[in-house]
Amino acid sequence: MQDPNSTDIKTFFLNGRPEKHLQGQTIADLLAAKEASGPGVAVERNQQVVRLAEHVQTVIEVGDKIEIVRLVGGG
Numbered sequence: 676m677q678d679p680n681s682t683d684i685k686t687f688f689l690n691g692r693p694e695k696h697l698q699g700q701t702i703a704d705l706l707a708a709k710e711a712s713g714p715g716v717a718v719e720r721n722q723q724v725v726r727l728a729e730h731v732q733t734v735i736e737v738g739d740k741i742e743i744v745r746l747v748g749g750g
Contacts, residue, residue, distance in 0.1 A: 687739040703730040715746040
């Protein structure tokens with residue numbers, strides 16, 4: 676198995692796991708593909724929160740570290 680950090684494999688990391696990089700893919704595309712959109716979803720890219728208004732224009736780059744979380748209320 677090849678090292679996901681190798682330069683000949685184009686990946687980014689989603690919640691700590693390597694994912695195949697698709698050129699031009701945005702945060703909005705990723706959320707749609709993972710069925711992870713909707714209220715309470717937060718996205719972080721390289722330790723910076725990506726605002727909802729920026730999801731459509733934020734393109735994922737090779738090596739990016741993306742974290743998707745869903746906020747859940749309760750007691």
